[in-house]
Amino acid sequence: MLRDELVTRWAGFYDLLLADAAATVTAVQLAGDGDETAPVMSGTAAELMAAGEAAGAGTSPWAVIAPIRPEIQVVDVDRCADRVLQPLLDAADTVGASLAHLTESGTPNSVHLGVTLPSRAARREFTRRVSEIRAWAGETQTTVDLRSRLDGLRLPGSAPLKPGGGVCWPTDTDGRRITAIAAYRRLAEALNQPHVDAGEPLPSPAPMVWDDVDDTDAGELAVVSPRAYRAPTRMTREQFKTLTVSPRRGRRSHAALAGAWVLWRLGVRSWRAAARYYAIYPCFEKWRERDAHARSRGRNLEPGWVSWCQRHWQDIARRARAYRPETASLHEPKIAEALAEVNQWDDPDLVAAAVAVIRHRFSDGYGLTRPVGVRDLASWLGFSEETARRRLQGLAERGLLAVVKPHNRETAPHEATVWTLTTPAAAYRSSVSHDVTSPGGMSLTLHPCWVVLGQTARLVYTQLSPTPAPAATLSAQTGLPTGTRHHGLLRVLRTLCDQGLASRSGQGRATRWLLGPGGLDDAPATAAGRAARERVQSRVILDRDVWHARGRDVASRAVHRRARAKAMQRSRARRASTAQCVNQLALVHPANRAAARRDNTRGRSSQRWGVRLARSRGLPTREPPTLAGG
Incomplete structure (x- = not known):
């Protein structure tokens, strides 16, 4: 039995803090060098702390854990107080909460923060803001934890329950230790304010995810895809932290660069989709300031003016599209072998389709097994989806492409058919040469002029030279009949x-x-x-x-x-x-x-x-x- 004459400095504070100060609780302490704890004795919280202080010459060798009042919402911050404590205090002040309890929890850089909330709406808003701060700091629910009313809290004066920890002690918002009387007055003042029962903590909102961007308006037709059309991508806490960091001067360019790469990895492609993020996230502050300065001087009214934010994003997009991984050279022999066969095909339209697929999909260094959609080919060459479907089927029939995974709108609605690049059979060779094995020849094949004139005109054009040649010679080189002004080679000429x-x-x-x-x-x-x-x-x-x-x-x-x-x-x-x-x-x-x-x-x-x-x-x-x- 504990002696009645033992009194602790925390007795009055415990009476006001705990849900039931007369309830019997158990004192625990570390067992050995590990994290395991062992019970010591039972009694009320004040009796256990008094006995501990008497046994430890003023400092208790054990910890007392007990449930606190339901009016107090506790946030347990573990090893990240230097980054999240001030934002949490600001969030509490924003919703009208009163600071009731703030202690060093014993672990370095860790605190227990308790507030009273004036209404249920304030409680919901405070819970939402805690989740946002947790995501911004890149922490988990373990390190920034909204405690339940049923969870016991280690009381002030308790010994640490982790090796190397310190005594749990109340502090002010600046981190200075305060007395038990000052902690009591702060708690009493908070409880005298209008407040509601904190109850069970509301479920934390889902981590921020990258939602689809609606960037197309009815007055302008977008010709650059606003996003990468793939399965939805969830934004990680690290990515959100990169976007929301407020860089100091001298590091703002680095922060903007890192934020732009985050947007690109999450699937943003066009400036119209990226503009809203450049307008709100702190990492792009440098370019927003330059745009504001330019607008103040009226430069935005000059013809052809492009904002600094837009220039920065366009530079990032250009670099990203031009990037080729180190493994790109491993696929070059296979691509060259396929182009050598395509170069001798007799169908100019299939040659153009093959060049478009190889250049836009298989030459980027990310492998020879890639998804190719019908609409991809249609947008590359400028014809209808039905024509693109026939072209893809023709490439498959000639052996240039082989299906690895067909499109399934039930199980994988966001994924196109996956094809692999193969070498076509030599049976399709002809005497015609298209000059598509060089980068210049591939660019010529995909020139927008042939969208109107046709790929047959492109074949005839590649056979022309500054030296005059008769129609019979061009007919033999292109495989076209000489014809008349209404058909054949002469019509194309x-x-x-x-x-x-x-x-x-x-x-x-x-x-x-x-x-x-x-x-x-x-x-x-x-x-x-x-x-x-x-x-x-x-x-x-x-x-x-x-x-x-x-x-x-x-x-x-x-x-x-x-x-x-x-x-x-x-x-x-x-x-x-x-x-x-x-x-x-x-x-x-x-x-x-x-x-x-x-x-x-x-x-x-x-x-x-x-x-x-x-x-x-x-x-x-x-x-x-x-x-x-x-």
């Missing part, structure tokens, strides 16, 4: 002449063909091809926004956004068609428009002459019938 990409010399059997005066970038079809490819890319992005939308509300907004964008595309197409009717020579090179006018006039006059000849001979003509009067 006339199209290239209209674009300034080919020139004709001589007449009759002395006709020769050679490279034209213009370049691919100067051809009128290039602008039209680039616009057509952008229309396909914007349509693909809208479709993928709908498919990858998470949640009914996000999906509904994506569907309406796609409908508005497609209506805008149709309106633009009608206006472009009207403009083309006004100017029928819009896609003809300026140097050849006079000849084109003569050809068009000659064709119309020949047509009128044919109609007059048919009438004179009593032959039927393609004209509306004349109703005979009755």
Whole structure:
């Protein structure tokens, strides 16, 4: 039995702090050198502490653990008080909470923080803010723990329960130790304020996750994918900490660089998707300050002005897309072998599809087994999804691609069909050479000019040279029949002449063909091809926004956004068609428009002459019938 005459300095404080000061609890102490504890004796908290102080000459050799009042919400901070204590105090002050209890828990850099909350709404808000601070600091629920009302708390004056720890002692907000009387007055003042029962702690909100970004508006068509279309990625605490760190001067560029790479790894791709994060997260403070300074001087009103934040993101995106891992060289022999076979195929359209797949998917150094979607190929080459599906099927039939994992919309709705790159059989070789084995040849194959003119025109263009050549020679090199002005090689050559990409010399059997005066970038079809490819890319992005939308509300907004964008595309197409009717020579090179006018006039006059000849001979003509009067 404990002697009644033993009294502790903490007696009055325990009476006010504990849920039941007269309840019987057990004192424990460390057993040996480990973390195990052993019971010592039982009694009330005040009796146990008095006996401990008497046995230890004023310092108790054991710890007393007991439940505290339900009005007090306790946050147990373990080994991270230097980073999270002040934000926790600020959060408590924001919700109107009163500081009731603050002690050193004994472990270095650890505290017990107790507050009283004025309302249930304040309790919910404080719980949410504690979870945000925990995520910001990169801690776990073990190191920043909202304690339950049923959990026992180690009382002030208790000995440590971990090797190397110190005595549990109350402190002020600056970390200075205070007396038992000062701790009692602080607790009494907090309990005199309006407060509610803390009860069981509310469940912590889910860690911050990367949600889909709705960055497309109805007035502008996005041609750069706002995000990487893949399974949703959860933001880790370390990534959130990187974005929310407030760097000191001299380290702000490093913090912005680290934050931008976090966004890229989480799937952000376009500036319109990244802009909102540059506007709110502290790591980008340097570039926001520069933008504010530029706007204050009116530089944002200058034509072509680009913000510092946008420039920074575009630089990061450019570096990320150009990055190739060290293992990229291991796949080069296999890719070169496949391109050598593709170079001798007789189908220019399949050659272009093969080059697009290899360049955009298999040449990035991330392996030869990669997902390739139908819409990927459509956006690379600027044609419809149905055409892209036929092209992929053709590549599979010729043995360039082999299916490893087919798309399954039930089990993996966010993943496209996975293909592996193989070497096609030699049976598809021909006498045609496409010049796709070099980087320059691959770039030429994917030029936007061929979206309008076709890949057959590209094949003929690659065979032209500054030296004049007859049509028979070009026919043998391309595998096309010579034809006439309406089909075959001669039709393609006339199209290239209209674009300034080919020139004709001589007449009759002395006709020769050679490279034209213009370049691919100067051809009128290039602008039209680039616009057509952008229309396909914007349509693909809208479709993928709908498919990858998470949640009914996000999906509904994506569907309406796609409908508005497609209506805008149709309106633009009608206006472009009207403009083309006004100017029928819009896609003809300026140097050849006079000849084109003569050809068009000659064709119309020949047509009128044919109609007059048919009438004179009593032959039927393609004209509306004349109703005979009755």
